[in-house]
Amino acid sequence: xxxxxxxxxxxxxxxxxxxxxxxxxxxxxxxxxxxxxxxxxxxxxxxxxxxxxxxxxxxxxxxxxxxxxxxxxxxxxxxxxxxxxxxxxxxxxxxxxxxxxxxxxxxxxxxxxxxxxxxxxxxxxxxxxxxxxxxxxxxxxxxxxxxxxxxxxxxxxxxxxxxxxxxxxxxxxxxxxxxxxxxxxxxxxxxxxxxxxxxxxxxxxxxxxxxxxxxxxx
Amino acid sequence: xxxxxxxxxxxxxxxxxxxxxxxxxxxxxxxxxxxxxxxxxxxxxxxxxxxxxxxxxxxxxxxxxxxxxxxxxxxxxxxxxxxxxxxxxxxxxxxxxxxxxxxxxxxxxxxxxxxxxxxxxxxxxxxxxxxxxxxxxxxxxxxxxxxxxxxxxxxxxxxxxxxxxxxxxxxxxxxxxxxxxxxxxxxxxxxxxxxx
Numbered sequence: 001x002x003x004x005x006x007x008x009x010x011x012x013x014x015x016x017x018x019x020x021x022x023x024x025x026x027x028x029x030x031x032x033x034x035x036x037x038x039x040x041x042x043x044x045x046x047x048x049x050x051x052x053x054x055x056x057x058x059x060x061x062x063x064x065x066x067x068x069x070x071x072x073x074x075x076x077x078x079x080x081x082x083x084x085x086x087x088x089x090x091x092x093x094x095x096x097x098x099x100x101x102x103x104x105x106x107x108x109x110x111x112x113x114x115x116x117x118x119x120x121x122x123x124x125x126x127x128x129x130x131x132x133x134x135x136x137x138x139x140x141x142x143x144x145x146x147x148x149x150x151x152x153x154x155x156x157x158x159x160x161x162x163x164x165x166x167x168x169x170x171x172x173x174x175x176x177x178x179x180x181x182x183x184x185x186x187x188x189x190x191x192x193x194x195x196x197x198x199x200x201x202x203x204x205x206x207x208x209x210x211x212x213x214x215x216x217x218x
Numbered sequence: 219x220x221x222x223x224x225x226x227x228x229x230x231x232x233x234x235x236x237x238x239x240x241x242x243x244x245x246x247x248x249x250x251x252x253x254x255x256x257x258x259x260x261x262x263x264x265x266x267x268x269x270x271x272x273x274x275x276x277x278x279x280x281x282x283x284x285x286x287x288x289x290x291x292x293x294x295x296x297x298x299x300x301x302x303x304x305x306x307x308x309x310x311x312x313x314x315x316x317x318x319x320x321x322x323x324x325x326x327x328x329x330x331x332x333x334x335x336x337x338x339x340x341x342x343x344x345x346x347x348x349x350x351x352x353x354x355x356x357x358x359x360x361x362x363x364x365x366x367x368x369x370x371x372x373x374x375x376x377x378x379x380x381x382x383x384x385x386x387x388x389x390x391x392x393x394x395x396x397x398x399x400x401x402x403x404x405x406x407x408x409x410x411x412x413x414x
Contacts, residue, residue, distance in 0.1 A: 011386050043393040050342045050396070051361045057339055058362070060253045060270070061263055071245065071274055072238065078278035079236040 006030050006037060014044035145189050145198035154189065154197050163188045164202070226291035234281045245274055248292060251363045252299045258358035259303045261343050265310075272302045289372030296363060297373040300355065307351075345395040353388035360385050 004012075009027045012019060019027075031038045147154060154160070168183045185202035226247070232240035249270050256269035276298050284294050346357055352374075359370045360381070367385075371378045 007390070008382075008386060011389050040393070043397060044389065047389060047393050047396065050338065051357075053335070054258075054339050054342055055254065055362050055364070058254045058257050060250055061267065068242075068245070071271065072242065074275055075233075075238060075241045075278055079238075 007040070010037065010040050010044055014041065014048045016048070145187075145200045147198045148196055154191075159192050160197065161190045163190055223290045223292065227286060230281060230284055230291050233277075241278075244277075244291070248295050249274070251292070252295060255296055255299055255358050255363040256303050258343070258346060258362040259354060260307065261347055265303075265306060269299055269302045269306065273298045276302075290369060293365065293369040293372040296359060296365065296369075300359075300373055304351075341399050342392070342396065345392050345399075348395065349388055349391060353384055353391065356381060356384040357388045357392070 004023065006027070009019070009023055009030075013024075013027055027041075031041055145154070164185060164187050166183050166185050170182075187200050187202060188196045189198040189200075191197045226244065229240040229244040229247075233244060252273050253266050253270045256266035257263065260266060260269075273295055277295070280298075284291065288294075289297075346354055349357065355374060356370065359365045359373055360367070365373065367378045367381050370381045370385075374381060
């Protein structure tokens, strides 16, 4: 066992800390032999008493209790906020699931357009043609958001949130992905009502090959 | 973990789930030591009350951040209290020890013994406030809030040995300061001086 300095033993004893029998004997011997150690011991014991008196004298004032009700109100408000955000999150996750399915349709639409790219007399722009410029929000490497078919579109000034989802390629009925992709990552833009409004693919769109193009190549 | 600490953890879990009683109960259990710690650090009832409220308001927002592997709920709450106190001391420019004390002797004029007792406590508190802040924290946490060395170490984010040595140095300084006072450097005032 390490031999502790006598000052440490004095303070430990005065604080009522547990002490080995051997240490206690050593302390007793030092107190008998040295007036300075005995004086330190008295001072430390007195300090312990005074600190205890100070501790006992400090009480939470009654005026503080008045604020208890305010705290409870804050608690109720905070809990209500948390519950709302949990509901939003659940709705968001549910919506992301729907969005993933809708994304499949969007991908098909997009790739068909790619196939028909050079053709004249293309139909008037549909909802999925309207790319939403989200360049302010995203890095330059990411694609723009594509409005989802049947979505009300993106209104400027409204507040949206982005949920990142991973969509298995098998969920796209008429689209294949090149190796080694088995799933693709996409960001879904959720409207203030929790309804998916637009999508952008984190993985490059070139990973997709339509069934038609695939069979053409073969 | 002791039964009380376990109960604290359960209360925290329940309050996260929205149990109002759990919040009230945790507040009732722990507000006293938070107040005592803040008062020991500042000697201001108003500031200590603010700190107590702030800690529980922060708890409402940050309860889910509690990590039981890093210490007890009590130590975590006192850790929050420490941050609030230090922020307030910095903001109010009261980082160093000062004599800006808002608690005069209680009125109406108390009996002589009570005045002396109060003055002795005030002297001790002034001596605590004259300590460097890291020593003051050790005294406030270990002696006034009655935390163990391990809990105090969790609050301060330092090893137990550091807490022990800070507390021992603080106590040595306090004992010397009080001895100076008792030897007449700052004699106690009599009742008529205090009460006019």
